[in-house]
């Protein structure tokens with residue numbers, strides 16, 4: 164199914180589908196922005212505090228800039244964004260697709276010879292592949308800012324020193340690998356959500372089950388795949 | 399036009415259709431009745447290959463729809479309009495966009511042309527005010543009628559109706575009955591109607607078939623159907639206060 168969804172991507176640049184893709188991107192962003200903001204800030208703050216307290220023993224507090232930035236870009240940014248999107252957008256996709264199966268809407272599309280994958284999956288796939296990296300960048304920035312705030316207020320690291328340190332030691336590779344991960348997570352979430360949604364049976368119970376499974380399976384897959392990508396690029 | 403040939407279908411642990419054979423002729427309004435869960439919707443679904451028989455074949459004209467796929471299946475399906483039991487409207491599209499969707503996807507028509515045709519169909523069904531609304535803002539009966547408008551927008555030669563009048567008031571129900579009958583008389587459309595409403599079945603049906611326990615237990619013209627000696631049919635008729643001597647009004651004769 165997901166291969167088919169990719170195959171339809173070139174078709175998605177028609178006027179009407181483009182509109183649908185933009186709409187999906189918009190809802191993806193809106194649905195998750197609030198949570199992402201809070202989570203990203205706190206993750207950055209926690210990272211800064213934990214590493215900062217350790218580094219202080221060696222008088223190296225100023226290195227929290229690098230520590231927070233690198234960890235955010237490589238792992239925590241894409242990972243947390245993935246989890247949040249799986250829980251908010253992935254579950255919503257599964258619920259919507261599941262409801263459409265149960266209320267015969269998918270069958271209606273098939274009768275009208277409108278391919279449900281092209282019509283429903285492809286726009287969501289594109290939206291998530293595009294939005295995941297964007298949201299991840301946002302998560303990274305907020306995380307780094309959160310770290311800076313903790314650095315300044317709790318650890319006595321000035322903003323300048325923090326960002327100096329962050330920029331000096333963070334690598335472009337960290338950014339690219341993180342963004343690649345984000346894209347892969349976007350594919351995973353769409354695949355799992357649509358697969359579960361289309362497989363829904365037996366009314367509202369089936370839809371609930373599809374939603375729950377989507378979140379769990381996405382979480383686990385994101386964890387495992389995230390680890391494998393890290394291993395691929397850093398060992 | 400549509401022919402079931404020894405069709406057997408099992409769903410879950412239950413055999414829903416058990417070696418069923420019957421034929422629906424071109425230009426007739428074939429009504430399928432039967433108790434809830436008897437397999438009426440399942441039968442309809444076989445006609446457009448939303449379900450595939452475990453054994454047997456389903457023909458549409460010369461084509462074996464039960465084993466068609468790809469472009470062939472698309473071509474066969476394009477001959478059909480289907481009104482689903484649950485209306486099956488896309489929730490995020492307005493009524494106008496729902497009804498116009500097949501035109502938008504399969505024809506080169508411009509927006510204005512499409513809207514004009516859509517409004518025409520909506521007026522036919524007494525829904526001219528619903529154009530901008532979303533399905534969620536409509537009553538069940540109104541959604542049904544929107545689904546019907548979508549089913550007929552491409553002027554199909556065969557229309558499948560799954561309980562077109564359930565949830566509708568009697569007056570609107572008769573409007574729908576009349577529409578189905580007009581489509582047959584004026585355009586020669588072949589219709590298959592699943593209904594619980596025997597009065598409507600007798601009024602519009604050229605033949606009525608009753609499904610029970612996996613079999614088509616009776617197929618007869620309305621006049622003969624109410625005189626049937628089949629026990630299941632008698633029980634079904636009597637439950638709706640129709641007796642052998644009963645009279646009813648045939649659509650178009652009043």
Ligand SMILES: Nc1ncnc2c1ncn2[C@@H]1O[C@H](COP(=O)(O)OP(=O)(O)OP(=O)(O)O)[C@@H](O)[C@H]1O
Pocket residue numbers: 409410412414432433434435436437438439440441483
């Ligand atoms: N996808 C499915 N999986 C398992 N069982 C199914 C499936 N679809 C239908 N059934 C079963 O098949 C039987 C017939 O279903 P069908 O929908 O054809 O009934 P129906 O005659 O249309 O009844 P109603 O008047 O309530 O709509 C039911 O017992 C139903 O539980």
Ligand SMILES: [Mg+2]
Pocket residue numbers: 438439440483560
């Ligand atoms: Mg049914």
